[in-house]
Amino acid sequence: MATDAPIKSEVEIGDYQYGFHDPTDNYAFKSRKGLDAEIVRQISEMKREPQWMTDFRLQSLEIFESRPMPNWGGDMSELDFNNIYYYMKAASEQGRSWDDVPEDIRRTYDRLGIPQAEKQYLAGVKAQYESEVVYGSLQEDLAKQGVLFTDTDTAVQEHPELLREYFGKIIPPGDNKFAALNSAVWSGGSFIYVPKGVKIEFPLQAYFRINSQNMGQFERTLIIVDEGASVHYVEGCTAPTYSSDSLHSAVVEIIVKRGARCRYTTIQNWSNNVYNLVTKRAMAYGDSLMEWVDGNLGSKLTMKYPAIYLMEPGARGETLSIAFAGAGQHQDAGAKMVHCAPNTSSRIISKSISKGGGRSSYRGLVKIAKGAENSKSNVVCDALILDPASRSDTYPYIEVEEQNVAIEHEASVSKIAEEQLFYLMSRGLSEAEASAMIVTGFIEPLVKELPMEYAVEMNRLIELQMEGSVG
């Protein structure tokens, strides 16, 4: 696995399969470390952005600087904003075929299996490397039907009307400190527009890769699913293993219009030195369906609570979340459902696994606003703790401002898997086999909702994580 890596990183790669990195000396552009108005202007200039976007960035920077660090969630005391590169461009241009992509980078994506997946089961791909998208594709027939799938920078240039209508409207810069940070220095990310009635059969996938040490990646994704349309978008993320920290702070905004359907699947697999602080929110309109499938593996600290605002009657929201916290990791993940209209329904299913001293927390909010009568919400969260050194917490918040509603909450029962381990081992299974089996079984109800390729991927990643600390 790691043996054919072109360069081995200086710290122990361990069992993380994607910990290798490429050389960085021939990058097209690298900002200096740290963050100020000059850096922000530089990013905007490099991208030849219109004035409104430059202003938006500078205002966001002010908000970022004026906000205190959140005092809840995970420990961010070691996160040093001055020790981060906020913008890096590895390739001078985006490739339309893999042959156009610089060799090092292409090899990295080969090893991540992206070109192969593209051939087999994807309708389109975006590959982001550091700050910029280095490769993009979209099936021709979809382009002909008016589907747009570009990086968000290109969208600013080519689709200003859509951008000005929706960009920063679902998650304004003032939403939270990290949304403000992203708004100031954002780069890359996916822009998707699916026209009325167009149903995209195969997934569109984006792949995010951090390569440098102390890198900050701030992609910005905007997805608009027009009336009666449907799309499944998938994102994957990896990074090299370094001894110092990197920061990934994305903003994802989604609009699901009347009768439309959007599924957003994340299979995050950051290395253990990445702070992953992400804001994701969708607005779901009449009779639409929004689904977040959120697989959080890896990273040092993840704070991520994908939200769905159910804006009109008949809107449905669903979040399936799997978190795996291994040694030195804290997964603070969950979901938010905000019912703003009558007859809306939501479901949250969360499963977390803690192992080897890892910590996972479920943090969730279900809010039923005044006027959202006949709304239904169902929350189930389950935690599996594989050893006494690991930890799991649950922070469920429920706010109800309406009488006639149905909320079910199955409080998390944190189970230490000791008895299960002993039972299986007494039948001759090794500790590693037994824990892998228990974990696979634990997440099975969730994984079986994924398309086959992603279910296989999820199981494989979990197995790799499990190999990590046993024995």
Place this chain on the structure above:
Amino acid sequence: MSSVLKISDLHVSVGETPILKGVNIEIRQGEIHALMGPNGSGKSTLAYALAGHPNYHVTDGSIEIDGVNITEMEADERARLGMFLAFQYPVVIPGVKVADFLRHAISNIRNPERKEGEGLIGMREFRKEIRERMDELGMDPEFARRYLNDGFSGGEKKRMEILQMAMLQPRFAILDETDSGLDSDAVRVVSEGLARLSGPQMGVLIITHHERLLEFNPPQFTHVMLGGRIVETGDASLAHDLHANGYATVRQRHPDAAAENARAEQPTTV
């Protein structure tokens, strides 16, 4: 040559609390031993300690199979040496299919050198075998596709233990109250199942409060545990006597152990 499971002067603690205080039993392949004793006397503790539960610490004494000391071995190593425990309370493993689990288990037990990731026993061979064993135990083949013990009734769980025993063919089997909480039909199925499996190749330790299992599987030895010690050993007639008359006379004959047992039965304040 028949194998021997030798338990010598076994002391076992849970946390800081000593539970077993010097247990000696020798079981040969082909023998059936009954282990009886009132609640809290330490029978399940002995069973767990033999199977290698990590929370049951052996503080003194030893467990050997054919002279090999297994006291420090992990549960899976012991299982690969032929140890099997039918649990008093079988554990539920959600999402893990009976067939997948058993195929792994059998592959390891039949090929103790098997490394992780190496081939499993052939699917066809395995299916045929599990079907036959399930049939003998009157189990619906559908159970092979269910999640292990998940949503099983008490009787179904106990049958599942016997099925596992039938598939794994251990040299030494400990049955911890496998007949408790079952209706008489289920007790019969389990008893007959055990009788079919036991034989010259298996040494059996039956922990029971009932007579039925022993009727089908008459023990050569009966041990009585009280306060963490074996206080008496006899033949099948001792088991019969205890069933008929209870433990009052045993307590009278061993007042010190009886007092310790009474203490153990008090609810703890942890």
